Amino acid sequence: MLVEKNKNYTVTIKDIGSNGEGIGKYNDFAIFVPNCVTGDEVEVKIIKTNKNFAVGKIIRIVNFSNIRVPQKCNFATQCGGCQFQHVNYEYQLEWKQNKVKNALYRIGGIQVVVNHTIGMPAPFYYRNKAQYPIQKINDEIQIGFYANKSHNIINIDKCIIQDEINESIIKIVKDFLITYNVSIYKEENHNGLIRHLVIRSGYYNKNVMICLVINGDNLPYKDKLVEMLCNITQITSVILNFNKNKTNVILGDKYNTIFGADTIQDNIGNLIFNLSPLSFFQVNPIQTNILYKIVEEYADLKGTETVLDLYCGIGTITLTLAQNAKKVYGVEIVEQAIKDAKQNALNNNINNVEFIVGKAEEIDFEIHPDIVVLDPPRKGCELSLINTLLDMLPSKIIYVSCDPATLARDISYLKEQYHVEKVQPIDMFPHTNHVETVVLMSRK
Ligand code: SAH
Numbered sequence: 001m002l003v004e005k006n007k008n009y010t011v012t013i014k015d016i017g018s019n020g021e022g023i024g025k026y027n028d029f030a031i032f033v034p035n036c037v038t039g040d041e042v043e044v045k046i047i048k049t050n051k052n053f054a055v056g057k058i059i060r061i062v063n064f065s066n067i068r069v070p071q072k073c074n075f076a077t078q079c080g081g082c083q084f085q086h087v088n089y090e091y092q093l094e095w096k097q098n099k100v101k102n103a104l105y106r107i108g109g110i111q112v113v114v115n116h117t118i119g120m121p122a123p124f125y126y127r128n129k130a131q132y133p134i135q136k137i138n139d140e141i142q143i144g145f146y147a148n149k150s151h152n153i154i155n156i157d158k159c160i161i162q163d164e165i166n167e168s169i170i171k172i173v174k175d176f177l178i179t180y181n182v183s184i185y186k187e188e189n190h191n192g193l194i195r196h197l198v199i200r201s202g203y204y205n206k207n208v209m210i211c212l213v214i215n216g217d218n219l220p221y222k223d224k225l226v227e228m229l230c231n232i233t234q235i236t237s238v239i240l241n242f243n244k245n246k247t248n249v250i251l252g253d254k255y256n257t258i259f260g261a262d263t264i265q266d267n268i269g270n271l272i273f274n275l276s277p278l279s280f281f282q283v284n285p286i287q288t289n290i291l292y293k294i295v296e297e298y299a300d301l302k303g304t305e306t307v308l309d310l311y312c313g314i315g316t317i318t319l320t321l322a323q324n325a326k327k328v329y330g331v332e333i334v335e336q337a338i339k340d341a342k343q344n345a346l347n348n349n350i351n352n353v354e355f356i357v358g359k360a361e362e363i364d365f366e367i368h369p370d371i372v373v374l375d376p377p378r379k380g381c382e383l384s385l386i387n388t389l390l391d392m393l394p395s396k397i398i399y400v401s402c403d404p405a406t407l408a409r410d411i412s413y414l415k416e417q418y419h420v421e422k423v424q425p426i427d428m429f430p431h432t433n434h435v436e437t438v439v440l441m442s443r444k
Helices: 089-106 166-179 222-229 285-299 316-322 335-347 383-392 404-414
Strands: 008-016 022-026 029-033 041-049 053-063 129-137 140-146 153-155 194-201 208-214 235-242 254-260 264-268 271-275 306-310 327-332 353-357 371-374 396-401 418-426 436-443
Touching (some): 008 029, 029 041, 089 418, 129 166, 166 222, 264 285, 271 316, 271 335, 285 371, 285 396, 285 436, 306 316, 316 335, 316 353, 327 335, 383 404, 396 404
Parallel strands (some): 029 053, 208 235, 306 327
Antiparallel strands (some): 041 053, 129 140, 235 254, 418 436
């Protein structure tokens, strides 16, 4: 072992790892240091050692990198939400481009031009969805975010990536819980009622949905909560979500609307979408518009094509493409999302679509699509779906991915039959280590 635990060392950060941590070397031995950036010279205390690397904690920044910028949020280094608030935004974009390029090369064996990441002109207050855990610590109610790799809440009253309206909503909910002495859920013994506050807001349609997740069947004084929340005029929906399971999954399957509508609305391009509490919706509305424009550009529809949109959510990509295709099929595992998708097709007067509930990898496709769009969750596609695609052999595959590693793995299975034409990273999640990518593949 070249470095010892609890001792201090001074290292220069040479690179940023795939999770956003700085990487320095001490006599060629790698030390990972969170919250620093390439070019920083830092004195670190070693908090963990392994055979091949150690983990250090910053004691002092000896020399500041010129990539470093002041953090806008006081909680940035403790909160698990942002990893890059201390990093110049242009550099964040470059790092994300390289993250995609490296994953494609190292995991997928694919050497290809990766475009520069499309960033945001004003990368703050961009999120339309927040899920705040609620805890009682030393008799005080805390509503905030978990600290990095822990279930300890940091009491956050202001977050620079969430919709600013959340600040007043948190205050009201806290006020309600204190005034009516409502019990708060405890993970240790599975007792207590209030678990999470989930807020969803429409960016273009200024409407807000509040969802309170409870470990029970009813909320005492719920009328009072509604009365207090209605002071904020944008709130159009208050929902109780029931989650009585011992689980880290935030939302339960059942919910009850106690005020207003069951869904909220927002626009993407010229389309309007309704969404329920359990349905997926992209979290950055400004960048979603750009993301879908790229999907449209890559699809390059002439009006004769049959398209299959797998992992379609509430039908956002399906309906976007349907405007210029002959027919689009959407497949999605969450039943409520498919209900929303069907309603969205009606609301937007789009008839050349069909929505199917089911697992993308289990559906028995009778159709022969010209184009398949894939937009899976982080774990990527099942091998059985890849095999179906290799049987189906559409002329184009457009893969929208939120994890470059699984993207690279899945593309590598397709690369015998498909040529990777274009790779476009988009910054849907500024100040975090996440990146979204759209890939166009065409049949060889
Ligand atoms: N294309 C949509 C949704 C993408 S998120 C959009 O841009 O908004 C991924 C979606 O895949 C989620 O809605 C999730 O519920 C769904 N999903 C997860 N696993 C699935 C599977 N095995 N088969 C089909 N859909 C799945």
